[in-house]
Amino acid sequence: MFKNYFKIVLRNILKSKVYSFINISGLALGMIVCMLSIIYIRYELSYDTYHKKVENIYRVTSEYSNPQGYNPHFARCPDAWINNLPDEFPEIKTLVRFQWTPSVNLKIRENKFRSFKWYFTDANVFSVFSFTMIEGDPSTALTEPRSVVITKEISQKYFGSGNPIGQEIIAINEATGQYVHYKVTGVINNLPKNSHFQIEFLVSYPNAEARTGWAWIYLLLKEGTNPVLLEKKLPDFIKKYAGENAARTNFLHLQALKDIHLYSNLDREIEPNGDIQYVYIFSIVALLAILIAGFNFMNLSTARSLKRAKEVGIRKVLGADSKQLINYFLCESIFYSFLAILISILMVTIIFPFFRSILGIPISISSIFNLPMISYFLLLAFITGTLSGIYPSVVLSSFSPATAFSKGSNLTKSGKQVNLTLRRSLVVLQFTMSIVLIIFTFFSYKQFSFINNKKLGFNKEQIIAVSNIPRNDQLKFPLLKNALEKYNGIGGVTASMDVPSKDILDAGFTRVEGIHSGDESTVLSLQSVDNNFIDVMGIRLSAGNNFDLTTSKQSPSKIMSLNEMQQYVSAKNYSFLINESALLKLGLKSPDEALGRKLLWSNAAFNLSGKIIGVVKDYHYASLKLQVRPLILVDEPVWQGNFLIKISPQNIKSTIKYVEKEWDQIYPDNPFQYEFLDDMFAQLYRSEERQGQILSIFSILAIFIAYLGLYGLTAYASEQRTKEIGIRKVMGASVPGVVSMLIKEFVLLIIIANIIAWPTAFYFINKWLQDFAYRIEISWWIFILSGGITLIIALATVSFQAIKAATANPVESLKYE
Structure with missing residues (x-):
């Protein structure tokens, strides 16, 4: 039929x-x-599903709130006390931490390069995530200090077809500049592209119990565990272990691994996600x-x-x-x-x-x-x-x-x-x-x-950015600046804490003389820039003055510990610039009304005080999907780890070649890697x-x-x-x-x-x-x-x-x- x-x-x-x-x-x-x-x-729906235990893997996120309306929700948590979770809850089988270093200067044989995918992690990472080990033993690969597991791509690129197990990778300590020697103990397959983060190096977690930083925390729950019921128990855990931070950490949430790529857009994501x-x-x-x-x-x-x-x-x-x-x-x-x-x-x-x-x-x-x-x-x-x-x-x-x-x-x-x-x-x-x-x-x-055509309030054209400079190299910035400003093809050199195109998330409680009384405060973001930033970026002043040159020269001559830095910052009398959004947030009626007022800014680590010397026009330093945050600008060299160089549109190649030559002389262990700022903004959309x-x-x-x-x-x-x-x-x-x-x-x-x-x-x-x-x-x-x-x-x-x-x-x- x-x-x-x-x-x-x-x-x-x-x-x-x-x-x-x-x-x-x-x-x-x-x-x-x-x-x-x-x-x-x-x-898009396949992200992270290659992990065999994906149904039972959850990420812990932390949420904060305060009466001023600043309620950040972070994709990461403080790892100083969060690692006690498995001891308190039998439903948790394993906890794994990832701590990211923004950039690491590395040396493998004769090759020097910077990696932006260097993660410290726990030795049990391979029992949770399906990172396929092709060389080495996953049960012992990260148990010893200064052990490192590399991807197949890194192995082939720097070790060729030979077996890299036992070979040495040298990392330059960002604080001291000293060489730290790591031993390759394993090679894993390259992560699939449908993973919510990519890695090149997995490094044994150093002094895990003593660290007080932040980390992305992942839990492997036992079969049959209800994550909703487990999350309801977490407030008591916060009260028990967070100590003086308990009042600041209001909530811990559990987020399914398979939901991160499409449903998560939190502050401090490990990498940008989809939608x-x-x-x-x-x-x-x-x-x-x-x-x-x-x-x-x-x-x-x-x-x-x-x-x-x-x-x-x-x-x-x-x-x-x-x-x-x-x-x-x-x-x-x-x-x-x-x-x-x-x-x-x-x-x-x-x-x-x-x-x-x-x-x-x-x-x-x-x-x-x-x-x-x-x-x-x-x-x-x-x-x-x-x-x-x-x-x-x-x-x-x-x-x-x-x-x-x-x-x-x-x-x-x-x-x-x-x-x-x-x-x-x-x-x-x-x-x-x-x-x-x-x-x-x-x-x-x-x-x-x-x-694409909206005026951002600053000039992003013909500016190259060198991001995430290690702290020991930041001390040499004046040398680089002096060398580059002599060249005709360079219109200016500046340094900042965050590169425009990245959201500024360092916020703190702000009090202004004559505005706040008692414990009152307003939450404002803080950005550290040098005295050239306003001019190089073409940001307009509404009132007052820019930072003077003497402020930028007040830089410490050595790398400081956290305690030393806290004392150093607290002892200084700063000059501040604020943007127009901050002016409105503070309740000031005009830019002239802000000038000369004493300002105090504090977060969990630092306390800054000084006077407002100027007000700048709002500028869109991040995606236009975000409102301009009320912002304080301060010139503090110890927080300026990103360099911005304005170059002439004529002879761009020769100018960049000159910058690279000077860079190599001043930073021989730090490869010159740059991006154009307009490309960084284009990447946002x-x-x-x-x-x-x-x-x-x-x-x-x-x-x-x-x-x-x-x-x-x-x-x-x-x-x-x-x-x-x-x-x-x-x-x-x-x-x-x-x-x-x-x-x-x-x-x-x-x-x-x-x-x-x-x-x-x-x-x-x-x-x-x-x-x-x-x-x-x-x-x-x-x-x-x-x-x-x-x-x-x-x-x-x-x-x-x-x-x-x-x-x-x-x-x-x-x-x-």
């Missing part, structure tokens, strides 16, 4: 080539969008594309129903019942769908490298077309074919033999009995979806253009821009499919009214009159689609824009423009078919049927 069905379907395809091409191509385009979306969604919102957006676009393709298929199939009426009549005369006819037409629909999926797989194979490069996802073709994915795609084809074919199958099987063989108006009336309301509703839905996609594409383009590009392409494809559906409905309407058009022309109707008669119904459908689409698009766009602290206004002209574009293209599509029908020979039209 199915063999016979196949032959007939193939014959119909060859007989109606244009119809078949439109039908199959429409389904194929929808499936391409759907398949690529599935690939992206599956990759579940984009998974939802890709899911919606995929669904819309396949729905539009399915509706398109239904409309085109129904448009041919009258042509196939005699076929249905003959089959019924020969004994076929409605059930058999429905099965046949469903098989035909599924056959079309499977042809479309084969074309889609071929096209995805061709365009996937382009798709992968835009989104930046490291997926190979072989990893896509495996058995599970092929199964998903075949299931997609079956479901699409079945759902798209049900309605046309019922319509076609509903013709009675008498009606099917009748001539003239009987068959036409029978055709009119087909539910036109449903079919028109499908077109309205298609265009509602299309208009929403067009509007979203316009707004996403406009928002990212706004971000690169993921959203890439996703926006793909969504725009998907939207165009979905819209194109919708117009195929409109073409199908126009063909159906023109075919139904062929005889009527012939009569009207015989009676004197003009071609424009006939065309107007045919297209007015479709104009109404497009207007209805706009009425539905505009408020729908407004809701989703407004919600999407809420992620941005600085956002465009929702302009109504974009809605009107999108509706106009849709209407113009729709009119062009409908008019093509309408003019064809209106200009046909009326004699031939009267002969129709």
Whole structure:
């Protein structure tokens, strides 16, 4: 039976080539969008799932609060007391800590380089995480002090094809400048890219019990443990172990490892994470594309129903019942769908490298077309074919033999009995979806253009940043500054605690003379910069003065311990600059009112005091998704570990070469690695821009499919009214009159689609824009423009078919049927 069905379907395809091409191509385009979306969604959902124990691994996060409204939620915790968790709770099987060093200067044989992926961790890390050991013993690799496990990539890059076990890696102590010798005790496979953090070196945790720093804490819970119930017990643990910090650490939370990438955007994340919102957006676009393709298929199939009426009549005369006819037409629909999926797989194979490069996802073709994915795609084809074919199958099987063989108006009336309301509703839905996609594409383009062109309040062009300089090298900054400022191609050199493009999270309690009394305070962020920062970055002063040169020269001549640094900072009388947001937060009415006031700033470690000497204009030092924080600027050299160098746009290569030469002379053990500041800002939005590009392409494809559906409905309407058009022309109707008669119904459908689409698009766009602290206004002209574009293209599509029908020979039209 199915063999016979196949032959007939193939014959119909060859007989109606244009119809078949439109039908199959429409389904194929929808499936391409759907398949690529599935690939992206599956990759995003796969983060950290390669760990065998992922279901039982949780990260501990810490949340703080105070009456002033500063409520940071950190992805890490203080490791001085948090490691007591397994002793208190039998539900916890293992605790593992990761402590990151921002940058480490390393020497392997003759190679000197800096690593930004150097993590201290506990020896039991391999019993929790599935880091595959290819050399060494995972049970003992990190038990001895100064042991280090490296990745396969590092091993091959610096040790070649030989066995690196027992080889030496030298790290330069950032505080003392002394060499620290580590022994390689293991090699692990490179971590998959779908991991929420990447590593190059795992180092044995030094003096773990004595450390008072912060670490990312992961727990392996015993099977059957309820993490919600465990989290409810943690407040008592805080009171018992946090000591004087208990009042500051309000909550500890448990976060599932598999949720970190898409659901976590906390302060001090180990690496930037993804966003579940984009998974939802890709899911919606995929669904819309396949729905539009399915509706398109239904409309085109129904448009041919009258042509196939005699076929249905003959089959019924020969004994076929409605059930058999429905099965046949469903098989035909599924056959079309499977042809479309084969074309889609071929096209995805061709365009996937382009798709992968835009989104930046490291997926190979072989990893896509495996058995599970092929199964998903075949299931997609079956479901699409079945759902798209049900309605046309019922319509076609509903013709009675008498009606099917009748001539003239009987068959036409029978055709009119087909539910036109449903079919028109499908077109309205298609265009509602299309208009929403067009509007979203316009707004996403406009928002990212706004971000890229928005004035930040400082100059980010032609500035290179050298980040995370070890403390011992910071002492030599005056030497570098003097050497570079002599060169004509360099416009200025400055140092800061944080590089612009990174959020400033060092906040403390601030008290200002005449504003706060008693224990009152306001929480403000603190940034340390030298006296050149304002000028080099082009930041404007609203009132007062910049730091003077003598302040920047008051730098200690040696690396200090924490206690020494606390005493040093507390003894100094500082000068402060504040930004305009801080001015408002402090309740000061004008910049002049702030000048000369005494300011006290303190956090858990340091206390600073001095006078406000100036007010600067707000500048956007981080992502425009964040509001500008109220900010205090202070010139404290011990906290200035990032160097910024402004270079001339002429002879950039030679200028950078000069900087590198001077750098190598002053910092022989610290390789020169830099980034352009404008690239660092662009990187903040690169993921959203890439996703926006793909969504725009998907939207165009979905819209194109919708117009195929409109073409199908126009063909159906023109075919139904062929005889009527012939009569009207015989009676004197003009071609424009006939065309107007045919297209007015479709104009109404497009207007209805706009009425539905505009408020729908407004809701989703407004919600999407809420992620941005600085956002465009929702302009109504974009809605009107999108509706106009849709209407113009729709009119062009409908008019093509309408003019064809209106200009046909009326004699031939009267002969129709």
